[in-house]
Amino acid sequence: MTSATQLLASIEGVGRDPRRGGFSRHGFDRVELELREWFLAEAERRGLAVRGDRNGNLWAWWGEPGPGAIVTGSHLDSVPGGGAFDGPLGVVSALSAVDMLRERGFTPAKPLAVVVFAEEEGGRFGVPCLGSRLLSGAIDPDTARRLADPDGVTLADAVTAAGLDPARLGRDDDVLATIGTFVELHVEQGRGLVDLGAPVAVASSILAHGRWRFRFTGEGNHAGATLLGDRHDPMVPAAEMVLAARIAAADVEDARATVGRLVPNPGGTNVIASSVDVWLDARAPDDAATRRVLEKIRTMASDAVHREGCVLTVTEESYGDTVHFEPGLRDRIAAALGGIPVLPTGAGHDAGVLAAHVPTAMLFVRNPTGVSHAPEEYAEPADCESGVTALAAVLGQLAG
Structure with a gap:
């Protein structure tokens, strides 16, 4: 099993920003495309079949894709000069949770996928959660195609350079229909878990x-x-x-x-x-x-x-608008993990976009400083592994 911290270490040299500090990794730029290649290699190493959808999101499948799938993951892009954990922690934890489940001899009874959503932060084109918004129809594709970065490069130009067809951007009912439940793990962007003295929590809502x-x-x-x-x-x-x-x-x-x-x-x-x-x-x-x-x-x-x-x-x-995560799923997860805390968040996430369409939940991993969207963002290795253990337990229960 490869730990989440080991996987994070394998990309710590990608996208460092010498001027701002931290990392600058933006949707469909050279750095983010390099991270996509890294994800493809890690998925293939685990025998996961990777498929890209028409909106630039990547799906690594354990089992044959189909309806009722249990999906987990996050994003690999960052804000300008962002931290190492916002986004990538959810991706590496998903890969590590797959390793953990396999070591236990688990075989999912439902399809299970690890997803990387495109341009979650909106650091390049200004609209956050762009990949999940396009997938779910939450943004008009013509509007999205016209979005431009500070250099005047449109989203249509960027996806074309990345090998996608900009004419096909937009709501994808076929992909959306495969998602039975989505669970996103994320570093906490605040001090809730520090004050509670707990390493992991489940989300209740998004402002x-x-x-x-x-x-x-x-x-x-x-x-x-x-x-x-x-x-x-x-x-x-x-x-x-x-x-x-x-x-x-x-x-x-x-x-x-x-x-x-x-x-x-x-x-x-x-x-x-x-x-x-x-x-x-x-x-x-x-x-x-x-x-x-x-x-x-x-x-x-x-x-x-x-x-x-x-x-x-x-x-x-x-x-x-305000997102209230599905209460039954939230409570089921909290109970399965020993009654962990339930916390609201002020930060937006792909899980919040998808919550209008499928049962969705989030897990948070303690951030000892409470700082996020900055180089000081951090999570202790032990807490990261607690997050992986919690995620593996949730995926095992949902896909078992």
Whole structure:
């Protein structure tokens, strides 16, 4: 049996980001394609038959593919400068759990698959869980094909370069129909398990969350020659909008609002920008609360735009309502694992997208720092192995 930490170590040199620290692995780029080849090799080493679907997701099958399959896995891409565990831990744990089950002489009575979903983080094309959204029909394929990365490469271009047909992107009922139950293991993105003193938990829910682009348009001009009173500087309302995000989220219980990306055009030090794009990530316990946060930010940004004589446009790039994982499956898993804790999460996952279509569950592995989406993200080897043991037990029960 190859441990999860050994498998993680085998890819620790792939996609390191010397500028940001951590890893930058984005959907269908050179690094992510290298990780796909690694996954193919590991699956073939285990005698698993790998099939790619038309949306770029990879499926490694133990048994003949068919309806009622028990599916596990996660993703291999990352946010810019992300940690080593978000995504890959779920993939390597699935492979290691297959090893563990085989060592015990287990043979699944149902088809069992390990899946790698494409572009889960949205780090390249801006929409999270893109592979599972396309698979399930949660995003219009024409919209998806037009998505472009910061270099102007569209998703259609990227999948073509990867050997896929962009015309075939979209809902895949044949693949979706094979999934009987999906269980995703993930490093916890928070401190819940640290505070509880437990290595593994099962998920209860995912906060409602979305991403919006605020575009502030003004008048580009000379930084030295333009008097303050003559300016229509979009950076000023953009800056006020960043502060508005904190203020708005603080007014709604358990809400979060974040600006992690801001791009001025043309971006010169001695130039008043002509436009500024600001991306907002907002999350709250339910749809109504999330929308309240968004509307307060929009209102405050609109007021700032009016004062500066600029124009604001707001575009919703992705949205997911609150996800409540199937209670019967959740409780069955918690009981089978000795009554492990049940935790909500503020992070989005492919499991949350699929939950609208198939019974879905998640396992979390303790993160001692609580830090995620950053190089400091971590899980102790012993906790990783506890996660593998838990996942193997769940897969054995569901597929037995």
